[in-house]
Amino acid sequence: MNVDDQQQEYDEEENQDQIVFLIRKLQRLVQRRDQNKKSFPTRKEYSKSRVDKSQVICYGCYTPGDYKSECPLNKKKDQVTSNLNKNPRWLLGMT
Numbered sequence: 001m002n003v004d005d006q007q008q009e010y011d012e013e014e015n016q017d018q019i020v021f022l023i024r025k026l027q028r029l030v031q032r033r034d035q036n037k038k039s040f041p042t043r044k045e046y047s048k049s050r051v052d053k054s055q056v057i058c059y060g061c062y063t064p065g066d067y068k069s070e071c072p073l074n075k076k077k078d079q080v081t082s083n084l085n086k087n088p089r090w091l092l093g094m095t
Contacts, residue, residue, distance in 0.1 A: 052064050053066065058070075058071050060073055060074040061073045061074075
């Protein structure tokens with residue numbers, strides 16, 4: 001064997017070692033990704049339907065049984081403010 005053949009064999013072995021190293025690293029990355037995916041809960045687990053509403057306290061009226069977005073008092077306030085915004089002449093005293 002001459003020097004060129006030896007150098008070529010050495011280069012091939014080095015390339016194979018690099019390929020094996022990259023494959024192992026890629027396999028570890030895929031395993032980590034799969035582990036992370038499994039640890040996150042699905043959206044169904046966060047649904048409001050699973051929460052017992054009798055234990056929930058509204059931040060709008062401070063009574064148990066509803067969320068602030070579903071609060072009947074909050075809806076009444078929204079209707080009053082929307083009516084005022086529809087007719088802003090009351091601000092100028094032009095009734």
